[in-house]
Amino acid sequence: MSAPVRCAVIGLGMGKGHAKGFAECPDSRLVAVADLDVKRLAQFKDQVGEENCFTDYRRMLKKVKPDVVGVALPNFLHAPVTIAALEAGAHVLCEKPMAMNVGQARKMIEVARRTRRTLGINLSYRFTPQARALKDLVDGGALGKVYHAYTSWTRRDGFPGFGGWFGQRKLSGGGPLIDLGVHRLDMAMWLMGGPTPVTVSGSAHYDIGVPRAKKEKKAFDVEDLACGFIRFDTGASLVFEISWGGHQADPEEMCTRVMGTEGTAVHRNEGGGYAFVAEYFTEKN
Ligand SMILES: NC(=O)c1ccc[n+]([C@@H]2O[C@H](COP(=O)([O-])OP(=O)(O)OC[C@H]3O[C@@H](n4cnc5c(N)ncnc54)[C@H](O)[C@@H]3O)[C@@H](O)[C@H]2O)c1
16 A cells, blocks of 8 residues: 655645645645644644644745645745745645746646646636536537537626735736636636637726725725637637626526537536536437
């Protein structure tokens, strides 16, 4: 039997979920955590030992030499910290969005290849049973030729606060498109078989968040809605619509619909929250 994989987590907001997964999986062990926030760190003292709770992630990488690192930091730190962890010899599971821009993402891939480490991005909705069932169906040919898709995630009032890193472009890279949109664009393009975009056009709107933040005298310079149109090398098209806030019925509305000559696959939420359904429509029979 091989020894359990030694895992560490950097960033203990969403990273608490990484820590829980690493600790509960029979093949892995949580051995260290890092965060600048000592209150968040203190919650792990009993689990990993005080000596394995670090405010300096570089020290943690050097001292603990984990096999795997979960990176769950504000977006502007994804690329530099992932690269530092790969260079230290660890495999990395980095939170979405992968990076602030394509240049950073390419650099991360280049370092992973050179160091021969695995780099994964936590596009977590792929792992819902509904998404997996649809992927099997599509890969089995149930849609025929895929020619069009629509993908959306809109919130009624789901701004992640004003004044924090999420709403400041230099720290987040953007608003709902880079935050929620990466999940729904990934879902659509993954189900479509990974076509290459040829042209993209879009619009970003600043009509709700920016005025609200101004009233509260808080920093906020990202869009509250982004929409667009992508054309792929296969000839297929994709329409997307993503927002953190707007007048609508449910708190969260998510839908990805992939249309083919033989059928349509739908992955959507139900009840305004995080319960999902998978649907397949065909006129064939
Ligand atoms: N996969 C998903 O569905 C999902 C859901 C939520 C968040 N996320 C992603 O997770 C990431 C983190 O989001 P969050 O909501 O946990 O944010 P957060 O602000 O709550 O947590 C980030 C943590 O990083 C720590 N930190 C900041 N700089 C640091 C540094 N230099 N060294 C060590 N620690 C540092 C902060 O103290 C904080 O505890 C984001 O990229 C977000 O997009 C993904």
